[in-house]
Amino acid sequence: MTTVTTASRIPIDGPVETPWKLPYRGTIGMACLIIAESAIFIIFVVAYIYYIGKSLSGPTPAQVLELPIFGTICLLSSSIFVHLAVSSLRKDNRRGCTLNLAITVLLGLIFLATTAREWYHLIHDEGLTIKTNLFGTTYYSLVGLHATHVVVGLIMLTLVLGFSLTGHVKEEHSEKLEVLSLYWHFVDAVWVVVFLVVYVLGR
Template sequence: MSEAVAAIIPHNADEDWKLPSRGIVGMACLILAEASIFIIFVVAYIFYLGKSITGPTPHEVLTLPILTSICLLSSSATVHFAVSALHAGKQSMCSLWLALTVLLGGIFLAGTAQEWYHLIYHDGLTIRTNLFGTTFYSLVGLHASHVIVGLFMLALALVFSLRGDLTSRHTERLEVLSLYWHFVDAVWVIVFLVVYVLGR
């Protein structure tokens, strides 16, 4: 019986089973925990949608943030190219792609800040105005805080890259960071659809 199993399942004695990367496993666990938090905020936003007694309503004040969304989603590609460049030992290209990622993320944050300024000072929508204001700033603010954390870490990686301290042996660490950034971008797709498309 054991010979039959051995014949079906080939085994290479030279291959050692490797534990998965601690960094990737740790980031996967963090992403799962953060995803559960975002799910709670998204469900709360949907539950309270249309239940505000006073205005303004989403339809009255929200516009589609298309340009900033394109910038943020494009940054997933640039951070991927940065990881690929570092893996190939091309440090200067890695620095360039990291700089583009930070720039695109910065444009997104600047657009979010501009939107909030307009909502607060022009439309009078604050976190205390109504249920819409409370859930909007909570959900979009939660995402923006994750963008800030990701941008800070990417900016640090860029500084290390420009100094020459980020080499191909650090590829796995940059890949772990890129997973976080991909998660932030993926969450924005959900937030965009729920808040700016379905919610309007």
């Protein structure tokens, strides 16, 4: 006697699960860097807040600081253009990527120029140096730390812009450009905190 077994095949409808993919290691590395840098900035911000109003001599923040509105607008706007650069590269729009990178670099340079102009005014006209009082020490330390990060970001963005102008940046490099854009977004976000602490609350 022979037994015949038939397997029933029931069609399963529904979305097919996509295989899980490891995150891009560049993104993970940049996330770790941002976390570490955030800890450093928190220390400097807390120190600045702690020493507000404790200077034994002038000048004070209210006497010499002015709101850097123009520079702030330029820096925060640059985040929009670096995002557009990444989006353009994902669509293989190399010309759009190059243009938006150039605008990002230009806006970053304008921000640095406004910071340099402010420092020149504070040092030569107001006599505020890093050794003048506690305000001068904490101000130049915090704002200078941020400016240093802006310079590093601009160097990297300028290098990418150079590669883009020579046709060496292609669609497959979009993930790498996105990693760099994360650093630039971080620099902009930190400036929002610095602006509020130094130029709004500190005055």
